[in-house]
Amino acid sequence: MKNRQIYFFRRPDGNPTAEVFQERVVDVGVPGDGEILCRNLTVSVDPYLRLKMYERRSYTPPLRIGEAIPGRAVAEIVASRAPGFEQGERVAIYGGWQQYAVVRAQAARKIDLASFPAGAWLGPLGMTGMTAYAGLTRIGKPQRGETLVVSGAAGAVGGLVGQIGRMMGCRVIGIAGSAEKCRIVRDEFGFDACLDYREPDLAGRLESVCPEGCDIYFDNVGGEISRQVTARFNDFGRLVVCGLISQYNGQQPAEATAQDEFMRLILTRRLTVRGFIVSDLEGECPEFEETMGGWLRAGKIVHREHPRYGFEQIVPAFLGLLSGENTGKSIVHIAEEKSA
Amino acid sequence: MKNRQIYFFRRPDGNPTAEVFQERVVDVGVPGDGEILCRNLTVSVDPYLRLKMYERRSYTPPLRIGEAIPGRAVAEIVASRAPGFEQGERVAIYGGWQQYAVVRAQAARKIDLASFPAGAWLGPLGMTGMTAYAGLTRIGKPQRGETLVVSGAAGAVGGLVGQIGRMMGCRVIGIAGSAEKCRIVRDEFGFDACLDYREPDLAGRLESVCPEGCDIYFDNVGGEISRQVTARFNDFGRLVVCGLISQYNGQQPAEATAQDEFMRLILTRRLTVRGFIVSDLEGECPEFEETMGGWLRAGKIVHREHPRYGFEQIVPAFLGLLSGENTGKSIVHIAEEKSA
Numbered sequence: 254m255k256n257r258q259i260y261f262f263r264r265p266d267g268n269p270t271a272e273v274f275q276e277r278v279v280d281v282g283v284p285g286d287g288e289i290l291c292r293n294l295t296v297s298v299d300p301y302l303r304l305k306m307y308e309r310r311s312y313t314p315p316l317r318i319g320e321a322i323p324g325r326a327v328a329e330i331v332a333s334r335a336p337g338f339e340q341g342e343r344v345a346i347y348g349g350w351q352q353y354a355v356v357r358a359q360a361a362r363k364i365d366l367a368s369f370p371a372g373a374w375l376g377p378l379g380m381t382g383m384t385a386y387a388g389l390t391r392i393g394k395p396q397r398g399e400t401l402v403v404s405g406a407a408g409a410v411g412g413l414v415g416q417i418g419r420m421m422g423c424r425v426i427g428i429a430g431s432a433e434k435c436r437i438v439r440d441e442f443g444f445d446a447c448l449d450y451r452e453p454d455l456a457g458r459l460e461s462v463c464p465e466g467c468d469i470y471f472d473n474v475g476g477e478i479s480r481q482v483t484a485r486f487n488d489f490g491r492l493v494v495c496g497l498i499s500q501y502n503g504q505q506p507a508e509a510t511a512q513d514e515f516m517r518l519i520l521t522r523r524l525t526v527r528g529f530i531v532s533d534l535e536g537e538c539p540e541f542e543e544t545m546g547g548w549l550r551a552g553k554i555v556h557r558e559h560p561r562y563g564f565e566q567i568v569p570a571f572l573g574l575l576s577g578e579n580t581g582k583s584i585v586h587i588a589e590e591k592s593a
Numbered sequence: 594m595k596n597r598q599i600y601f602f603r604r605p606d607g608n609p610t611a612e613v614f615q616e617r618v619v620d621v622g623v624p625g626d627g628e629i630l631c632r633n634l635t636v637s638v639d640p641y642l643r644l645k646m647y648e649r650r651s652y653t654p655p656l657r658i659g660e661a662i663p664g665r666a667v668a669e670i671v672a673s674r675a676p677g678f679e680q681g682e683r684v685a686i687y688g689g690w691q692q693y694a695v696v697r698a699q700a701a702r703k704i705d706l707a708s709f710p711a712g713a714w715l716g717p718l719g720m721t722g723m724t725a726y727a728g729l730t731r732i733g734k735p736q737r738g739e740t741l742v743v744s745g746a747a748g749a750v751g752g753l754v755g756q757i758g759r760m761m762g763c764r765v766i767g768i769a770g771s772a773e774k775c776r777i778v779r780d781e782f783g784f785d786a787c788l789d790y791r792e793p794d795l796a797g798r799l800e801s802v803c804p805e806g807c808d809i810y811f812d813n814v815g816g817e818i819s820r821q822v823t824a825r826f827n828d829f830g831r832l833v834v835c836g837l838i839s840q841y842n843g844q845q846p847a848e849a850t851a852q853d854e855f856m857r858l859i860l861t862r863r864l865t866v867r868g869f870i871v872s873d874l875e876g877e878c879p880e881f882e883e884t885m886g887g888w889l890r891a892g893k894i895v896h897r898e899h900p901r902y903g904f905e906q907i908v909p910a911f912l913g914l915l916s917g918e919n920t921g922k923s924i925v926h927i928a929e930e931k932s933a
Contacts, residue, residue: 257904269915274908294930298910298923329930341931350907352927366930372898373889376922380871382885387874392867409922416894430917437920441895483855486862494868501915512851515823520868522826527732528834528860531720534727545722549713554756555781558712564597567690568614570638575609575841577770580777582716582749583638587692590634590669590706591681 254281258351261316265306273306274322282355284334289358291328293348295371297379299324300408303501304521322350325380327364327371335359345374377413384495385413390421392493393469397422400463402482405473405498406447407434414471415444423469426462428455428478456481466490474499475516489533494520557581594621598691601656605646613646614662622695624674629698631668633688635711637719639664640748643841644861662690665720667704667711675699685714717753724835725753730761732833733809737762740803742822745813746787747774750835754811755784763809766802768795768818796821806830814839815856829873834860897921 255278262275284290302324305316316322326348330340335358338344344361348354364374376382388410395401401418405411406427415425415438427438427447435447446462448455459481466487472479475497483492497520500513519526548554559579561570564587574583595618602615624630642664645656656662666688670680675698678684684701688694704714716722728750735741741758745751746767755765755778767778767787775787786802788795799821806827812819815837823832837860840853859866888894899919901910904927913919 259907269912271908271912292928294928295924295926296907298907298914298925300914302911303915343930352904369886369889371926372900372922372924373896375924376898377885377889377894377896378882381922383875383878383881384871386881386885387871387878388869391874391877392865392869407920412897412921413894420888420893434920437897441897443895480851480855483858483864486858486864488862490862490864492864492866494866498915510851511820511853512855515820515852515855516868518823518826518868519866522828522830523868523870523873524823524826524830524832524866525732525868526832526834526859526864526866528856528858528863528865529728529732530863531724531727533863534731535723537731538723538727541723541726542718545717545726546709548760549709549717553760554717554753555783556713556717557752557777557781558716560712564692567599567636567638568611571642572609572611574638574640575643575838580747580774581752582712582721584635584712584715585638586635586711588632588634590683 254353255279256281256351256353258349259322261306261318261320261322264308264318269303269306281353284332284355287335287358288355289330289335289338289344289361290332291326291344291346291348291354291356291361292331293326293328293352293354294343295327295375296348296350297325297375297381299381300496300498300501303498323347324349325375326354327366327374328354333358338363345379376409381409382413385410386417388493388495389414389417389469389471393418393471393491395421395423395469398424399468400424400426400465400487401469401471402426402428402459402463402467402485403444403471403473404428404450404478404482405496406438406442406444408473408498410495411471411473412438412442416442418469418471419443419445426459426467428474428482450478456484459485469493471495472497472516476500476513479516480512496520559583561585563587594693595619596621596691596693598689599662601646601658601660601662604648604658609643609646621693624672624695627675627698628695629670629675629678629684629701630672631666631684631686631688631694631696631701632671633666633668633692633694634683635667635715636688636690637665637715637721639721640836640838640841643838663687664689665715666694667706667714668694673698678703685719716749721749722753725750726757728833728835729754729757729809729811733758733811733831735761735763735809738764739808740764740766740805740827741809741811742766742768742799742803742807742825743784743811743813744768744790744818744822745836745838746778746782746784748813748838751811751813752778752782756782758809758811759783759785766799766807768814768822790818796824799825809833811835812837812856816840816853819856820852836860899923901925903927 401423407429418425427444438447467485471493473496476499678698741763747769758765767784778787807825811833813836816839
């Protein structure tokens with residue numbers, strides 16, 4: 254039996270074209286112990302694949318030239334060497350862009366195409382839905398009454414994020430790339446508003462649809478759109494970096510701005526970046542004084558001071574702090590204790 | 594009774610000089626109900642004050658011209674109109690850069706100068722210590738064996754962060770601004786290594802002292818140093834944005850790079866920025882399929898597909914996704930189901 258398969262032929266320089274891929278016909282694999290042979294019915298096409306086309310490190314290993322293109326698929330089992338998996342059953346698998354795939358049964362998920370169609374298992378009930386749901390609920394942490402901004406709002410993940418956010422009581426603003434997409438986002442997905450980023454003055458329009466600022470930004474695109482939205486963040490805002498599709502093409506690292514490069518690191522290395530002011534966290538550290546006092550008493554923490562003496566030394570102490578003259582904690586003794 | 598007081602005289606243009614401040618003598622205030630009159634003994638001098646000198650919004654309201662300079666102080670109570678607070682008792686208060694202060698007793702913290710000196714109450718046991726402790730433990734979340742990088746390592750907060758990190762089992766690398774500071778950081782504070790950022794090739798030296806990359810970066814300085822450290826982050830790294838002292842002076846917003854401006858927003862608005870890949874969060878969402886399935890069945894989530902048909906449509910679907918042609922979830926049906 255033969256298997257049509259699309260493989261990675263040439264690393265793209267900027268915008269990928271059809272020349273990046275080639276097709277070949279190979280023999281269908283034979284399942285080993287614990288494996289199943291599947292016939293792909295529907296394959297998923299996802300933007301993260303673009304990131305895998307770079308040679309440099311990303312969150313998944315880069316594609317090798319000649320490698321079959323990976324991807325989720327809904328498939329039916331043609332032959333099984335795994336107990337509990339029967340010929341004819343439907344599964345969601347990493348089937349790739351090919352007609353047949355041999356996969357470990359352990360990594361296959363049985364699905365019921367009678368209750369939901371293939372597209373739903375690859376969409377809201379698949380990785381796409383999990384991305385939207387987990388990213389919004391676990392990182393975005395929406396609270397009733399907050400404003401949620403979603404870029405790539407007409408896309409598979411973005412459209413779900415906004416709908417989930419609405420159910421959780423947020424005001425939801427989408428950003429998308431055409432008037433028609435914005436119409437779909439508003440009328441079909443029920444977002445409160447949607448802005449076409451191709452129209453002029455995104456900053457001004459954002460301000461008018463987010464008069465109370467932005468609390469959560471679920472970012473699928475990166476670049477200039479992200480700069481505009483982040484500038485409107487309220488205190489304690491959450492930026493969920495899910496994708497940077499505007500950066501996947503064309504811009505090589507050297508051309509990206511420092512912020513774009515930083516966002517790429519945040520995404521691909523799954524960083525958490527958080528700004529804080531001590532008063533935000535004070536209530537969360539009831540053990541602080543006892544712990545720190547114990548360390549000081551036990552000599553486990555070295556406390557180094559940069560003391561000065563006299564009221565007139567306050568300003569020089571501050572200026573010295575900014576110019577890097579001081580080491581340790583800057584304090585100024587301005588009066589002697591009286592005996593209590 | 595008279596009170597010497599330093600007030601904000603002129604907004605600095607770049608590096609503050611002594612001309613930013615002026616001194617005046619005012620009458621000592623009279624405590625009202627629930628207030629105490631305190632005599633400042635030791636005042637704390639902290640870099641965050643620089644941020645308050647800008648006119649634009651920061652995490653605290655900007656200083657007004659003519660306003661007395663605020664700041665933490667160790668003081669003794671001169672007169673009390675608050676039950677439980679007695680003349681002669683020592684307190685840590687927002688006393689400001691002046692000889693006397695009237696404050697609400699509720700906001701005063703009684704301290705014992707016999708067990709720890711004033712500098713300790715303003716340092717490791719004060720806001721400085723809380724900043725280091727809370728930022729590192731609650732945001733940095735150190736794990737045994739991880740690498741922690743701390744900028745401003747010779748400073749009050751940075752020196753504590755590294756010492757706490759060592760106790761928690763991290764390998765700790767400091768960054769500071771002179772050979773002497775680096776010596777103190779290594780020899781007195783016990784960091785594993787400390788790099789002088791004024792010497793050439795910080796990137797190369799970082800690589801040699803962090804051969805396994807960086808897991809936590811506690812940032813007190815921002816700017817180019819931060820760019821060098823963030824480039825060395827491992828997956829799931831945490832960037833604790835505590836201060837940006839390199840950015841407080843000189844650079845006006847228009848001159849700052851996009852990343853510096855982004856970091857300023859992260860700090861002043863206390864944002865959380867987190868990159869993720871769906872597989873990182875999968876285990877955390879056991880309720881996902883039931884919840885999403887329920888929403889879909891109830892029609893609460895609109896699932897929009899961008900379907901195509903035929904094997905030869907896989908590549909065009911992917912290219913269309915990147916060029917913004919698609920709306921909703923992109924899938925390609927490549928085969929019909931057989932009856933099971």
